[in-house]
Amino acid sequence: MTDTEPNPETDGGVDADAGVDEAADVEQVTSVSIADPELSDDAVRRVQAVLEDGRLADGPEVRAFEEEFAAYCGTDDAVATSNGTTALHAALEAIGLEEGDAVITSPFSFVASANAIRLAGGKPVFADVDPETYTLDPADVERVLAEREDIVGIVPVHLYGLAADMPALCEIADEHDLFVVEDACQAHGATVDGTRVGGFGDAACFSFYPTKNMTTGEGGMIVTDRDDVAERAASYVNHGRDVSGTGGYDHVDLGHNFRMTSIAAAIGRVQLEQLSAFNRARRQTADFYDDRLADLPLETPTEPTGYRHVYHQYTVRTEDRDALEATLAERDVGTGVYYDTPIHHQPAYETISTAAARLPAAERAADEVLSLPVHPNLSERDSRTVVEAVRDHFTTQ
Ligand SMILES: Cc1ncc(COP(=O)(O)O)c(C=O)c1O
Numbered sequence: 001m002t003d004t005e006p007n008p009e010t011d012g013g014v015d016a017d018a019g020v021d022e023a024a025d026v027e028q029v030t031s032v033s034i035a036d037p038e039l040s041d042d043a044v045r046r047v048q049a050v051l052e053d054g055r056l057a058d059g060p061e062v063r064a065f066e067e068e069f070a071a072y073c074g075t076d077d078a079v080a081t082s083n084g085t086t087a088l089h090a091a092l093e094a095i096g097l098e099e100g101d102a103v104i105t106s107p108f109s110f111v112a113s114a115n116a117i118r119l120a121g122g123k124p125v126f127a128d129v130d131p132e133t134y135t136l137d138p139a140d141v142e143r144v145l146a147e148r149e150d151i152v153g154i155v156p157v158h159l160y161g162l163a164a165d166m167p168a169l170c171e172i173a174d175e176h177d178l179f180v181v182e183d184a185c186q187a188h189g190a191t192v193d194g195t196r197v198g199g200f201g202d203a204a205c206f207s208f209y210p211t212k213n214m215t216t217g218e219g220g221m222i223v224t225d226r227d228d229v230a231e232r233a234a235s236y237v238n239h240g241r242d243v244s245g246t247g248g249y250d251h252v253d254l255g256h257n258f259r260m261t262s263i264a265a266a267i268g269r270v271q272l273e274q275l276s277a278f279n280r281a282r283r284q285t286a287d288f289y290d291d292r293l294a295d296l297p298l299e300t301p302t303e304p305t306g307y308r309h310v311y312h313q314y315t316v317r318t319e320d321r322d323a324l325e326a327t328l329a330e331r332d333v334g335t336g337v338y339y340d341t342p343i344h345h346q347p348a349y350e351t352i353s354t355a356a357a358r359l360p361a362a363e364r365a366a367d368e369v370l371s372l373p374v375h376p377n378l379s380e381r382d383s384r385t386v387v388e389a390v391r392d393h394f395t396t397q
Helices: 041-052 061-071 083-097 112-119 136-147 166-176 227-234 263-294 319-328 360-368 380-396
Strands: 077-081 104-106 123-126 151-153 180-185 203-207 222-225 312-319 369-372
Touching: 041 151, 041 263, 061 077, 061 203, 061 222, 061 263, 077 083, 077 166, 077 227, 083 112, 083 180, 083 203, 083 222, 104 112, 104 136, 112 123, 112 151, 136 151, 136 166, 151 166, 166 180, 222 227, 227 369, 263 312, 319 369, 319 380, 360 369
Parallel strands: 104 123, 104 151, 151 180, 180 203
Antiparallel strands: 077 222, 203 222, 312 369
């Protein structure tokens, strides 16, 4: 698959080489938000066109967005949904998850990753994450597989914009005859060895929530190379309607209304055109931070060889997390803790069989991670403000 990303050196984002100390103008207090979705005039025009056309729910705009998103991911098919959670739920139904099926997933994610497994009738089983990448640790997945015989699939999460170790996880899945549904809700455009996420599993799911690398307001997408999965997912999101026939009211299976609106699709098509530039800007800000925070007592994000991180979040880690968060709040720099409670410790998971498991890497990460602003609308001054505030926290204590 060709990587159509434009040249990061020549376009957009902050200048990674710009010096922090050039920033005399930072003295003026600025507030920097953790997320700032950008909707272009083109998106407004395309939404207007949909409103005038009148086909607001489903329809040609949604079909076009599906085709374009599948092409971007290098997959044969895509099915648009109302959000990322419904994408995961429908994908798992389409894969054929049955009541009580056990599925390995990450405890260090947004709760939707595991909720979708439960909503589709399955049982989430947590394996620990790698302490540097925060994504499923293949060795711990092997440990779980050695302990139990009821696992039917894996839902790896590409957290913060970094793909999970898909080569290793797909190999494990092959060996044990497990399905793989990628939770790519935070990683539009991330790659491993040149392959975009979405191209590894039996299916993959994306979210277009406003803070994500691209948005439709609310929205989601399933991508897959499997015709059977695409067909069942398209049916499931539309009340189990027969998608092969006349488009009439033949409902061959139980399903939901998880459809995307045409308004969301119109926004998504424009956002997809901008995604490469958005990701490039995120990467340039990440470079800028990497260079200027490297000497501080915190860990900056890892980008393993062969991986292309798209920095949905730029997440640092320090034992001093709560104090750093407070300092940045005082300086009007928005931050986020994603996530301070691992899923297996959420009250809603008390009854899940692995809720009491010890998953030390996930538990430590939950106490130490802090995400800094990295959205594509950050100005160079914003990025310098963030760096100065973080540096001041560690150097003036
Ligand atoms: C990892 C992950 N999975 C699933 C979801 C669910 O997506 P949505 O909020 O669009 O339902 C999200 C959204 O935050 C997410 O970050």
